[in-house]
Amino acid sequence: SEDGLADLEFELSWDGPDGRHVDTRRVFGVNMWRDFFPPGLDAALLGKNVGETVSIDFAPGALVEDRHAVHVHEIPLAAFDAASAGLADPRPARGRVLPLGVLHKAGIGGVYGGNRRPFRVLDVGAETFIADLNHPLAGTRIRLSAKVLGARKKRSEFGGRSRDFIAELTDGPGIQARAGGAPTDFFVEGWSARAVEDDDPTFYSVPRMAVHLDRRALQTIRDLYAELLPARGAILDLMSSLESHLPQGRKFERVAGLGLNRQELDSNAALTERVVQDLNASPALPFADASFDAALCTVSIEYLTQPVEIVREVARVLKPDAPFVVTFSNRWFPPKAIRVWKDMHPWERLGYVMELFLRSGAFTDLHTFSLIGDPRPDDDAHIRETDLSDPVFAVWGKRKG
Known part of the structure; x- marks a missing residue:
């Protein structure tokens, strides 16, 4: 009910070009009145009993912002600041996911050093590279399920904070897929080096x-x-x-x-x-x-x-x-x-x-x-x-x- 707390198992599932992906997150003590849910999910959960599951299919753009060309940037390699994020590779590699802060010299609005939000490298040329700042699930059809693990009454409504489950559930999923279906260049020089190279x-x-x-x-x-x-x-x-x-x-x-x-x-x-x-x-x-x-x-x-x-x-x-x-x-x-x-x-x-x-x-x-x-x-x-x-x-x- 709206005046209760719920223990929920969220399951976000989607198909990529190379496989099937399921990302599960269990959350305990969800505030059904105060927390923010993906559209329609809170209403679907109200009245459900422990053990029941609800599922909603989201078309591209319905759960995360759809893909837009304005979020794709061609950036000079000279503006790539690997050291600011402690990265070992001084150059970006095709398909890799990197923290947004490495682009703080590129003059993109809202980008600052230390920003850990991920972006994708789409391609790397002789002097520039292509950075895709779209959400990794942009353009993807998603099924979101929620299973009720537990439910109980709240003792009070004082204090606490609201949780945004749209942001939480989509933070990470999507990154595991290849960019555009092309191989990711994980294997650059020194990729397999180890701190201790002893026998x-x-x-x-x-x-x-x-x-x-x-x-x-x-x-x-x-x-x-x-x-x-x-x-x-x-x-x-x-x-x-x-x-x-x-x-x-x-x-x-x-x-x-x-x-x-x-x-x-x-x-x-x-x-x-x-x-x-x-x-x-x-x-x-x-x-x-x-x-x-x-x-x-x-x-x-x-x-x-x-x-x-x-x-x-x-x-x-x-x-x-x-x-x-x-x-x-x-x-x-x-x-x-x-x-x-x-x-x-x-x-x-x-x-x-x-x-x-x-x-x-x-x-x-x-x-x-x-x-x-x-x-x-x-x-x-x-x-x-x-x-x-x-x-x-x-x-x-x-x-x-």
């Missing part, structure tokens, strides 16, 4: 017996794997460690774990076989063609220095129509993460992983997924840093037949 097997020789995300985020990953992995069969756990995060209660005839630390792999009870291999030195997988029913890579894709080659290898060892699922978050191990990963907008990392699938030429039916907004467990070690659970991002596709 990987030596660096990882000391076991790290720890999971890297909070347990609520890991449960989201397990739930996703439960949906996407076959009920039984052979699973490849790429860049494995002490846990594979497979759905609980599910049995698989084979789970092959490939990682860098023998002790970590030996501690993983889900594995039926274990392989120690440095993929950055030897991307060829030691498995026969078409020998797996699914493959997964959990919070590790950001450490690969030859990722396209490895995605092709994963395709080789998968059976036709078998899924390859890559999951990640906003936490990683800084010394070994590649440079381009650290410079990217969170939703641009979805685009980077999609680019790996697309450049491999071996996958179809591509999807991206994001989930943010769950509460962090009270006993989690990082609860003082943020009360939100680690976000979960995923990309998957099926091996072409």
Whole structure:
């Protein structure tokens, strides 16, 4: 009701030129009277019970401003200020998403240094580049759903602030798609450099017996794997460690774990076989063609220095129509993460992983997924840093037949 608070799961879904995209945000304590909703959504939610879902389809221009040529600018390369945003690359790259503040010298109205709003680089020439300041979802047909997770009466209406859910729900989605369907130039000089270039097997020789995300985020990953992995069969756990995060209660005839630390792999009870291999030195997988029913890579894709080659290898060892699922978050191990990963907008990392699938030429039916907004467990070690659970991002596709 209008005098109540609601816990809602918003799902924004849309089709891009290369795949299907679903971005989910959970919000708790939504003020049905004070907060701002996308057109028609608040009215559709009133009177709904816990567990019910409403959906609205928005034509291009109805949820975010439609695309306009006035928001596309040709800018001299001399006006590109990478240093102001701490970017490693001194030049823009085609298709990349960058913070608007790097254009503060270009004389565009309303643009100031430090502005983190994203814009897209459409093209780069010898002396100028094309900057697209349109919203990344401009021109896109969008379906927005809201599921009622909980509802309760307000105690009072004093204090607080209004939330703009149009702005919140569309902040990030759209960035994962290629610009104009053309490949994004993630792979400029130095893209795979790492802070510590020491030999990987030596660096990882000391076991790290720890999971890297909070347990609520890991449960989201397990739930996703439960949906996407076959009920039984052979699973490849790429860049494995002490846990594979497979759905609980599910049995698989084979789970092959490939990682860098023998002790970590030996501690993983889900594995039926274990392989120690440095993929950055030897991307060829030691498995026969078409020998797996699914493959997964959990919070590790950001450490690969030859990722396209490895995605092709994963395709080789998968059976036709078998899924390859890559999951990640906003936490990683800084010394070994590649440079381009650290410079990217969170939703641009979805685009980077999609680019790996697309450049491999071996996958179809591509999807991206994001989930943010769950509460962090009270006993989690990082609860003082943020009360939100680690976000979960995923990309998957099926091996072409």
